[in-house]
Amino acid sequence: MLSVYEHPLSPYAQKVKISLREKGIPFELKYPEGIGAGTSGGEFASANPRAEVPVLIDGETRLFDSTIILEYIEDKWPEPAMLPSTPAERARVRMIEEIMDTHFEAITWGLGEVGWFKRASGELAKTLVSNAVLQAQGHYPWLEEQLGDRPWFNGEAFGWGDLCVAPFVGGALPSGSDFAPPAGSKLAAWLDRCFARPSVAQTIAESRAFNKETADVVGLVASGLFKREYRDHRLEWMIKSGGVEVVAKGLEADNIRFGPEFR
Numbered sequence: 207m208l209s210v211y212e213h214p215l216s217p218y219a220q221k222v223k224i225s226l227r228e229k230g231i232p233f234e235l236k237y238p239e240g241i242g243a244g245t246s247g248g249e250f251a252s253a254n255p256r257a258e259v260p261v262l263i264d265g266e267t268r269l270f271d272s273t274i275i276l277e278y279i280e281d282k283w284p285e286p287a288m289l290p291s292t293p294a295e296r297a298r299v300r301m302i303e304e305i306m307d308t309h310f311e312a313i314t315w316g317l318g319e320v321g322w323f324k325r326a327s328g329e330l331a332k333t334l335v336s337n338a339v340l341q342a343q344g345h346y347p348w349l350e351e352q353l354g355d356r357p358w359f360n361g362e363a364f365g366w367g368d369l370c371v372a373p374f375v376g377g378a379l380p381s382g383s384d385f386a387p388p389a390g391s392k393l394a395a396w397l398d399r400c401f402a403r404p405s406v407a408q409t410i411a412e413s414r415a416f417n418k419e420t421a422d423v424v425g426l427v428a429s430g431l432f433k434r435e436y437r438d439h440r441l442e443w444m445i446k447s448g449g450v451e452v453v454a455k456g457l458e459a460d461n462i463r464f465g466p467e468f469r
Contacts, residue, residue: 208231208233208264209235209236210223210234210235210260211236211237211250211254211263212236212260213237216259217314218259218307220376220413221373222272222275222276224406225288227409228288228405229279238250238251254270255468256270256465257466264278264282276288280366289365295360296366299370300366302370307370309345309439310374313342314378315440317381319334319444319449321381322418325449325455325456326449330449333448337447342378346391350387350391358396359396364400368396368400372406375387375397427461428461430460430461433460433461434461434462434463435462436456436464437465
C-alpha cells in the first residue's frame, strides 16, 4: 500500500490526499517524528532531504514535493484524469497551482505564525493579520477570473485546479470571516461545491480535527526545539507584511530555520 507522510495542517499534503481519494487509491497516512525540530530520521528523512511533508512512498519509489507527487499519481493512475485535456488548459491550472503554492500559501503560513505560534502580539499581530486579510481578498478577484463561467477551475469536472485551491482557501477560513470569499460570488459558490465533495470534505475534516492545544508549539518554539522554516515566499511575506521584527527575534533565538544544507 502507498504511504503518505503528512501533517494534517499542510495544504501541500492535502493536495496529495485529495488527488488519491478522487482516484480511489488506498493509502496509509504517516506522521513523521521530529518534524519541525530538525531531528526527523528514518524512511521520511531519507526520502526527502528538505525534511518537509508530503512524502509519498510507493514500493521502491520515494517522492517529495507536492507537485511532483501529483504528477506521479497522474502518470501512474491516469483515470479519472485530474488534469484537463488540452495543453492550454493544463498550463492554466498549473499556473493556478503556482500562485496558490507560493503567494497564497505565504498568507496562511503567516497567519499560523501569529495565531498558533504566537510570534507576534498586540499592534504587530494586528498589522500582520490586517495585511493578510487584504492580501487574501486581493487574490479572490483573480481566482474568480480564472474560474469564469466554469463550474470547476478544471472546467466541467473537478480536478487539478480545484484540489490546488481548496486547501489554501480552506486553510484561511478558520482565521475569521474576513478571509471568506465575498458572499454571493462565484468563488463562494465554488467553495461550497468543493467542500461537499467527499475527497475534500474528509481532508478538510482531518485538518480541523487536529488538536493544536495539545501540541504546545509555543513552548517548543520558545525553547528552540521547534523551528519553522522561513524560506523564499514565506520570508518575503513576513518582511513585506511588517514582520521584520519577528524574523530578527527568530534569528536571535535560533527558532527559525531555512533550507537544509546538502552535505
